[in-house]
Amino acid sequence: MKTTLSRRRMLISSGCGVLGLIGESAAGLALPLGEARTQKLLLDRSGAKWGSRPMFLRPYHPPYIVAYYGRREGLNSAKWSPLILRVANDPDLKVRIVEAFDDACAGCPKLEADPMGSVWGVGHTCSSAKDPAMVDLVTRTNKRILGELGLFFGAEMRLKDLVPLLQKNVPLLYEGIGGAESQADYEKGLRDLAGKYGL
Numbered sequence: 234m235k236t237t238l239s240r241r242r243m244l245i246s247s248g249c250g251v252l253g254l255i256g257e258s259a260a261g262l263a264l265p266l267g268e269a270r271t272q273k274l275l276l277d278r279s280g281a282k283w284g285s286r287p288m289f290l291r292p293y294h295p296p297y298i299v300a301y302y303g304r305r306e307g308l309n310s311a312k313w314s315p316l317i318l319r320v321a322n323d324p325d326l327k328v329r330i331v332e333a334f335d336d337a338c339a340g341c342p343k344l345e346a347d348p349m350g351s352v353w354g355v356g357h358t359c360s361s362a363k364d365p366a367m368v369d370l371v372t373r374t375n376k377r378i379l380g381e382l383g384l385f386f387g388a389e390m391r392l393k394d395l396v397p398l399l400q401k402n403v404p405l406l407y408e409g410i411g412g413a414e415s416q417a418d419y420e421k422g423l424r425d426l427a428g429k430y431g432l
C-alpha cells in the first residue's frame with residue numbers, strides 16, 4: 234500500500250516538513266501494513282519550510298488563525314506559532330481551503346503516523362479522527378462556515394480578502410470555531426488584521 238509514502242512525498246514537496254523513515258524502510262518504495270512497520274515511521278515537523286505556497290486550512294481553522302493572531306504576543310505553540318508567523322510576515326499570504334489534514338495539523342502533537350490512514354486523510358490519524366463526536370462536530374462546523382463564507386473545498390484567496398468576510402459573516406464565534414472563550418482574541422485579531430491590511 235503506497236498511501237504512507239505518497240503522503241510523505243506530498244508533505245516534502247509541499248514544504249510541510251519531513252516524514253522520515255528509519256532503517257530499511259527508508260529505501261523502500263512502499264510499506265506493507267503492520268504494526269512493526271508503523272512503529273518505524275518517524276514524524277519530524279520541526280523547521281517546516283512553507284515557502285510561498287498557500288496556507289492549507291480546513292474551513293473551521295481561519296477563525297482560530299485570527300484569534301491566535303490576536304493573542305500572538307508571547308504565543309509559543311508548536312501548532313499555531315509557525316502559522317501565525319506566516320500571517321505576520323507575508324502581507325500577500327494566500328489561504329487554500331482543504332478537507333483533510335492541514336497546516337495546523339503539521340505541528341499538532343496529536344498527529345500520529347498510521348499506514349491505514351483515518352477519516353481526515355491518508356497516512357495519519359489523531360485523537361480527533363478517532364472520536365466520532367468530534368468528527369461529527371468538525372464536519373457540521375465545516376459545512377456551516379463554508380456556507381457563511383460562500384467558500385468551497387479547494388477555494389483559494391488572500392487572507393486580506395478573507396478577513397472582511399469573517400468580519401461580516403462570522404462576527405460571533407460558536408462551538409467548533411473557538412466559542413465564546415476566544416471571542417475577545419478573535420475580535421482583537423480581526424481589528425489587528427484589518428489595520429495591517431489597511432481595511
Ligand code: SF4
Binds near residue numbers: 337339341342362
Ligand atoms: S487534533 Fe488532528 S485534526 Fe486536529 S489539528 Fe491535531 S492533527 Fe489536525
